[in-house]
Amino acid sequence: MSEKRDYYEVLGVGRDADASELKRAYRKLALELHPDRNSSDKEAEERFKEASEAYQVLSDPEKRGLYDRFGHEGPRGSGFGSGFANVGDIFSAFGDIFGDLFGGLGGFGGGRAQARGADLETRVDLTLAEVSSGVSKEVKLRRRITCKDCGGSGAAVGSGRERCQQCGGHGQVMHRQGFLMIQTVCPICRGEGTIVRKPCEPCQGSGLVTSEEGLRVNIPAGVEDGATLRLSGRGEAAPGGGQTGHLYVSLHVAADPRFDRDGADLHTVVSLSFPQAALGATVKAPSLDGEVELNVAPGTQPGETIVLRGKGLPRLQGRGTGDLIAHLRLVVPKTFSIEQEAALRAYAGAGGDQVEPPNERSGFWRKKRK
Ligand SMILES: [Zn+2]
Ligand SMILES: [Zn+2]
Structure with missing residues (x-):
């Protein structure tokens, strides 16, 4: 085995390089040596692993301190694994760096994905009149939000989260199974990479507390029965500061026995006697703004319709209003x-x-x- 190169030399930085300098240097090398761009280049892969190992040690203040004092044996002697068995391992360790580095290229498996908060669902009941005008409704929500006492860390005030010793902070552990290296979520920290020694009391170390709150939901005019509104960031908070989930509000429009709805149009049935149909008449029809008068022409046949323009529902996408269509029926x-x-x-x-x-x-x- 060849002599291990100095980590600072591998990354091409000085011994006093700060975190952002290290990251920059590593990103530059990773971009150059990335296996997607050097698919069958064994040397590039080895250099990629070497650079990743160097960055793994130097980006961690504790490991870097040990390395500075004791050289390559430092981090290894104190129980930190160093070096990577394979490229997949590297991605799982530095997923966040690759995420913003190669995010646009996509295609990375693994990586420590920040858990997103759970989505919530609630239901709002509406009348047709509320659909017509648009309405603001209060919904009661019971959801988990970030604990104010610990700011979501889960650690008691004055303490903090500590690196998980089991996985060295990667959140993933490797097991050998025959010839295979199997990667699983660290059972100790459940993938978070850090653990809480002294849990925050109000949230019992979870970083989240349950809250009951009322939320005003503005429902635009013209919504359909069964439609769903998505309110992003109104779901549950995520442990460890991940993205908050969404709130899905499903809309239920109560049936109105006077009307059949077809999008923005409303249909209603108006009964006529034979003399009214034969001789013509002014009759009443229901509308959303109260009764309206219909002029029935002499000689009207059963099934004929009278269309009242603009007396339907507003169209959701903004322009215009549907019609009210009166279907005339003859009652014997x-x-x-x-x-x-x-x-x-x-x-x-x-x-x-x-x-x-x-x-x-x-x-x-x-x-x-x-
Ligand atoms: Zn807390
Ligand atoms: Zn762990």
Whole structure:
């Protein structure tokens, strides 16, 4: 085995280089030697491992101190593993650096991904009138938020998080299984790389506390039943300062028996008697702003419609309003007075319509049918 090179020399920095200088130097080398760009170059891979090992030691103040005093044996002698078995191992150790370095290129497995807070779901019930106007609704939320006492670290005030000895702060541990090296989440720190010796009391070391709060949700006019609003950052906080989850608000619009909704259009049914349809009439129809009058033309047929422009719901994407469409239906009476029956028979007789004679059936006609 060849002599190990000096770590500072490997990275090309002075012995007094600070953290950002080290990072810069390592990033530069990593970019140059990255295996995605040197797929079959064995030498580049070895240099990549060498640079990664150097950076692993020098970027850690404790290991760097040991290295400065005792050389290569320093970090190793005190129980810190150093060196990398394979390239995947490097990515898992420095995932965050590669994340912003190669983020745009993508394609890295492993890496210590910051856990994101859980998403939450809640439900809001709306009436059609609220859909029409848009509304602000208060929802009750029970969610975990960052503990104020410890700022989310989970460590009691005055203490702090300490590097996990099990995994050396990587959050991942390697096991040998036959010929394979298997990488798993560190069981001691659960992947966080640090542990709490003295837990913060209010959050019991989790860094999160449960909070109950009311949240105003602005619901735009025109939303559909079953739609979902996403409020980013209104879900649960993440342990260790990761991104907060989202709140999904599912919208339920109560059915209104007067209307059938089709997007922004509303359909309603208006009943007419035969004389109204035949002779024309002004009748009332429901709308979201109260009753409106419909002018029914003489000779209107069952199933004809009258469209009231702009009397529907606002369109969600901003422009315009739907229509209210009145479907006219003809109602045949099941009961009527003697006078009405007499008039009807006279009408039929005048038009020559053949109808059932009165003697047998008139009693039947007067009875209210179910
Ligand atoms: Zn706390
Ligand atoms: Zn650990």
